[in-house]
Amino acid sequence: MLIRVEGSNLPGRECGQAAGASGHHNVHVAVQRRGRPAELLGLYPGNASSTRWELEVTSTPYEGGWDVRGPYVQGRPGARFVYLSWGTVDDRETFAMFRRAKLMFDGIGPEVLMAAVKNGLLVGRLGLTDTRGHALCGAVRPPLIEWSPGGRMPDHRAPRV
Numbered sequence: 432m433l434i435r436v437e438g439s440n441l442p443g444r445e446c447g448q449a450a451g452a453s454g455h456h457n458v459h460v461a462v463q464r465r466g467r468p469a470e471l472l473g474l475y476p477g478n479a480s481s482t483r484w485e486l487e488v489t490s491t492p493y494e495g496g497w498d499v500r501g502p503y504v505q506g507r508p509g510a511r512f513v514y515l516s517w518g519t520v521d522d523r524e525t526f527a528m529f530r531r532a533k534l535m536f537d538g539i540g541p542e543v544l545m546a547a548v549k550n551g552l553l554v555g556r557l558g559l560t561d562t563r564g565h566a567l568c569g570a571v572r573p574p575l576i577e578w579s580p581g582g583r584m585p586d587h588r589a590p591r592v
Contacts, residue, residue, distance in 0.1 A: 438482035440558035463514040511536040517566040530568040538572035552581030
């Protein structure tokens with residue numbers, strides 16, 4: 432199965448400025464690989480018009496539902512999630528994380544997940560700026576993210592990581 436995460440409304444390249452605070456500069460966001468926090472998928476600048484990450488996962492029956500696993504899926508069964516890592520990128524193109532968002536799978540309705548498993552595609556859509564204008568962080572569940580099954584994926588699609 433493929434999970435597609437589509438982000439919009441990014442916070443910009445500067446984040447967290449307040450009176451007397453310097454904040455973060457040259458902000459970027461990416462998906463963090465499980466067990467390898469420095470390994471990032473799809474690094475986007477904080478002022479991108481949108482983001483799109485595609486994650487290949489496996490889904491197996493688990494306690495009357497489905498367990499989803501893959502290289503970018505974190506957590507234990509029943510508490511799976513994907514990390515979006517926010518960080519700054521310096522002149523040497525080194526990423527330094529300053530916060531993360533956890534896209535929680537426990538907020539996906541069972542009928543949505545069943546349809547996604549059947550069709551081979553689960554889509555999550557979310558805005559990436561919080562109510563204070565900063566990079567979205569913390570546990571993210573509906574209504575902050577909208578999960579839906581995608582249309583049927585063609586059988587000849589190229590494998591993704």
